[in-house]
Amino acid sequence: MDANEPTGHAPDHDGPDPDAVASRAELLPEEREAGSADPQAQAEAILADSEERTQDPEGTRDDSTQTPG
DSSP: OOTTSOOSOOOGGGOSOHHHHHHHHSOOHHHHHHOOSOHHHHHHHHHHHHHHHHHOHHHHHTTOSSSOO
């Protein structure tokens, strides 16, 4: 593989993997019907939040109303 060739994986510090964002940005039929102003931005935000919770479950537990403490 060429050193300049993209690997398809974003480094951890750069946020969610662009391929994962693109995949999640594809709307389901019911989501299309409801509408979405920016599915790409929504996917990025959801994946970034998920990544943060995965990397620091104890730190995010206090901020979450969904995670039992």
